[in-house]
Amino acid sequence: MSNMNVGKMNDLTRFLIFAVAILTMPIWMDPFGGNYPDLLQKFAIYGIFAIGFNILFGLTGYLSFGHAAFLGVGSYAAIWSFKLFTMNVIPALFFSVLFAGVLAFIIGQLSLRRTGIYFSILTLAFAQMFYSLAYSVLTPITNGETGLQLAHSDPRMIDSLFFEAGAGLPSTTLFGLKMSGYSGFYFCAVLLIVGFFVSMRIFRSPFGLMLKGIKSNQNRMMYTGLNTKPYMLTAFVISGMYAGLAGSLLAITDPIAGAERMQWTASGEVVLMTILGGVGTLAGPVIGAGLIKYFENIFSAFNDTVLAEIFSFLPEAMVDYAVTIAGLFVGSGWHLTLGLLFVVVVIFLPGGIVEGAGKLVKLVSKREKSTGGSVTQQDQPGE
Amino acid sequence: MDAIFLQILNGLDKGAAYALIALGLTLVFGTLGIVNFAHGALFMLGAFCAVTFNKLLLISNKVLDPTVTMFKAYKETPYLEIWFPDIGPTLIDYSVPLSMLLAIPVMLLIGFILERGLIKHFYNRPHAEQILVTFGLAIVMQELIKAIFGANPVPLSAPDVVAGTAAVGDWFGLGENVVYPWWRLIYLSFSGLIIFAVFAFLQFTTYGMVVRAGMRDRETVGLLGINIQKRFTIVFALATMIAGLAGVMYTPILPPDYHMGMNFLVLSFVVVVVGGMGSLGGAVFAGFLLGMVQSFASMTEVKEILPGIDQVIIYLVAVVVLLVLPRGLMGRAGIMDE
Structure with a gap:
């Protein structure tokens, strides 16, 4: 699907464009008011989450409603690694991905016995189970509603061998480089680019083709004598590991993990991102994740004063009305915008933004061609 | 013994709430083939x-x-008390049951508009897209309600006569102290009534017969010259109304706020799937089963042995049922089998 959208661009160019676009984000996000590290980090992290989700949903068509569980487990694992071993992020990443992968293997092993909506509900049920447990029985591990945080008295066994404990809470580092602010963003960005590369390789590999085959007709794949289960399970585990990685990065950039990260609405959010950007496309999920996080941060920051400024060109009497109506859609009501956007995208652009853009490009180029042929103003020899 | 009796009552009560929501959900799925994630929001609208x-x-x-x-x-x-000093206060006291007068036409209209305006374009689209569009719709409805009524729960009270507790212990010859809130008993009987009415409607009327035939094989019914589409639209409106009425009656139990529907949605989906997609009997049975199971799991005696079991039991049951019985408890072959 994806290779039709962008025409004949080859993978290397595509990858380079993606990498450059991500790394220069602080520059081109500036005019949009999105150039602050917190938001940029979120773009990259949720981009990873959505890419991983897309490997499952986009390639195999299995709609999981429980991916937030892996995100949550990744976060908890990362924080525990900080608490027990070291503030270095490499072990944290390792443990997060490992635990998320193991969990995904177990859940996948069971859920993948069913298809369609039954699969969705099974994953949802598992995720909700983890969410409820995190609040109740697992409180010693998850610290319940308060959320798991670092404490000064944590053992940090490896760190304590090398340094004296400082006065305040230590911050997460990559061999001494602090993982907050822009350095945190670049760390996430590099991982996002790596994640994108891996997902591209998966899309192009025989394994990816096999998954696409399962999506279009699983029965036929099985009739050819292929056991689809291991392929599905691998896709599920890879996808869970991406979610674990994203969860780990969330904990790295802001060392606190709460159970609400595992709630089913969080699973819904990643579905939304993927759909909005374009299911089964390479860059779509990242675009979707970026847009949603952008709206969430920018729109929710709007308030009546800002709106009044925007609408100040209107006659006096109308400003109030305009502010009231627009106020519904921004600030705390930005979810309304999100919901509407969602409905509109699913109705009119089931392929998401990437497909929409592809259609637009095709439309424009077709029009150019037709005008070039009939109208003599535009002579384009050799067409 | 008393405790067990109360848990049974509690389970029936919870189960009735689940069953009622799951019934509407299944009705829509069985007829229109639509997985309606906005059903919880419709409950909230009610x-x-x-x-x-x-x-x-x-x-x-x-x-x-x-x-x-x-x-x-x-x-x-x-004004009511000023204009009608005799019955005004009584009317206000009975506002919750009386508000069905408003809820029935409003919910029917909302259901009709939704079906004609949006849902009908999604009959032949994949289930994933149906889920997504109705999910988006649910967000829109929630946010509109939040914008109008604010984010805080709005407490409503049951009529004074039934605001207290019923001495159910006396009725069954158990202890004096076995009591249960009146309104919950009323909710239980109300659910039973609605469930019964829906089954009677589908089973004993010609209209219901056509609808059931349409659930089995839409095309053939269409070939017989029946406008099955129109009937399904009405079924959708009815399901919307049922969700709305369930919401109306639930207000004295839980002060409504804008996201109450979402909390019910997940549970009711689990109920529907455990019962078997498209099976009305299954939805009702699974609703009561899960309500009962949850009620017993939250007994302190059970919690002492298995801590936290009350939190996860429903999902646990769902997982086990789905893994053992692929189509749920009463699912028919050919529905959602792909």
Whole structure:
């Protein structure tokens, strides 16, 4: 699907464009008011989450409603690694991905016995189970509603061998480089680019083709004598590991993990991102994740004063009305915008933004061609 | 013994709430083939019909308070009490059950508009897209309600007569102290009534027969010259109304807020799937089963042995049922089998 959208661009160019676009984000996000590290980090992290989700949903068509569980487990694992071993992020990443992968293997092993909506509900049920447990029985591990945080008295066994404990809470580092602010963003960005590369390789590999085959007709794949289960399970585990990685990065950039990260609405959010950007496309999920996080941060920051400024060109009497109506859609009501956007995208652009853009490009180029042929103003020899 | 009796009652009560929501969900799925994630939001809309009705009844005017003689004091008195001093206060007291008068036409209309305006374009689209569009719709409805009524729960009370507890222990010859809230008993019987009515409608009327035939094989019914589409639209409106009424009746139990529907949605989906997609009997049975199971799991004796079991038991049951019985408890072959 994806290779039709962008025409004949080859993978290397595509990858380079993606990498450059991500790394220069602080520059081109500036005019949009999105150039602050917190938001940029979120773009990259949720981009990873959505890419991983897309490997499952986009390639195999299995709609999981429980991916937030892996995100949550990744976060908890990362924080525990900080608490027990070291503030270095490499072990944290390792443990997060490992635990998320193991969990995904177990859940996948069971859920993948069913298809369609039954699969969705099974994953949802598992995720909700983890969410409820995190609040109740697992409180010693998850610290319940308060959320798991670092404490000064944590053992940090490896760190304590090398340094004296400082006065305040230590911050997460990559061999001494602090993982907050822009350095945190670049760390996430590099991982996002790596994640994108891996997902591209998966899309192009025989394994990816096999998954696409399962999506279009699983029965036929099985009739050819292929056991689809291991392929599905691998896709599920890879996808869970991406979610674990994203969860780990969330904990790295802001060392606190709460159970609400595992709630089913969080699973819904990643579905939304993927759909909005374009299911089964390479860059779509990242675009979707970026847009949603952008709206969430920018729109929710709007308030009546800002709106009044925007609408100040209107006659006096109308400003109030305009502010009231627009106020519904921004600030705390930005979810309304999100919901509407969602409905509109699913109705009119089931392929998401990437497909929409592809259609637009095709439309424009077709029009150019037709005008070039009939109208003599535009002579384009050799067409 | 008393405790077990109460848990059974509690389970029936919970189960009735689950079953009622799951019934509407299954009705829509069985007829239109639509996985409706907005069903929880419709439940919430129903609850807010009750809130609106209550607010309408309480539109007030300032009148002189005769009890204060020292100075002129004014108090807010609803117009209803001013105009009809005899029955006004009673009407206000009964605002929750009376608000069904508002909820029925409003919910039918909403259901009709939704089906004609949006849902009908999604009959032949993949289930994933149906889920997504109705999910988006649910967010829109929630946010609109939040914008109008605010984010805080709005408490509504049951009529005074049934505000207290019923001495159910006496009725069954158990202890004096076995009591249960009246309104929950009423909710239980209300659910039973609606469930019965839906089954009777589908089973014993010609209209219901056509609908059932359409659930089995839409094309053939269409070939017989019946406008099955029109009937399904009405079924959708009915399901919307049922969700709305369930919401209205639930308001004295849980003060409605804008995201109450979402909490019910996940549970009711689990109920539907455990019962078997498209099976009405299955939905009702699974609703009561899960309600009962959850009620017993939250007994302290059980929690001592298995801590936290009350939190996860429903999902645990769902997982086990789905893994053992692929189509749920009463699912028919050929539905959602792919």
